[in-house]
Amino acid sequence: MNNRTLAIIKPDAVNKNYIGQIVKMINDTGFKILGMKMVRMSKESAEGFYEIHKERPFFSELVEFMTSGSCVPIALEKENAVDDYRKLIGATNPADAEEGTIRKLFAESLGKNAVHGSDSDENAAKEISHFFSRDELLNNS
Numbered sequence: 001m002n003n004r005t006l007a008i009i010k011p012d013a014v015n016k017n018y019i020g021q022i023v024k025m026i027n028d029t030g031f032k033i034l035g036m037k038m039v040r041m042s043k044e045s046a047e048g049f050y051e052i053h054k055e056r057p058f059f060s061e062l063v064e065f066m067t068s069g070s071c072v073p074i075a076l077e078k079e080n081a082v083d084d085y086r087k088l089i090g091a092t093n094p095a096d097a098e099e100g101t102i103r104k105l106f107a108e109s110l111g112k113n114a115v116h117g118s119d120s121d122e123n124a125a126k127e128i129s130h131f132f133s134r135d136e137l138l139n140n141s
Helices: 011-015 019-028 043-049 059-066 081-089 102-106 121-131
Strands: 003-009 032-036 072-078 115-117
Touching (some): 003 019, 003 081, 011 019, 011 059, 019 072, 019 102, 043 059, 072 081, 081 102, 081 115, 102 115
Antiparallel strands (some): 003 115, 032 072
């Protein structure tokens, strides 16, 4: 059974023109892209998306970063999507990420780490619906 995850190419990677290279890595790893768009998150949208981190000391900085430029949310489908995508992107801190992962190749720092990936099937469903309506997803499901 296929499941879904949300990828976001963050403003740092968008600004450095890494979109194509990151999407190629996603495709080459067997993910099906159900929806993809470029957006500029509002403060309210970013605060809502990262609400789970509201009490964390980095919350304001994260919201500021995510609203600093365009990002590219991508709804992905694949068997074991959440775990496989998290393996593809690597550790949050690029210094700790394995060679060949997206963050090792494209991230600049812990704060500017190139991409987001859902951490559970439950959060993936919520996160995908934050950016995509049902009609915007391939197969409308």
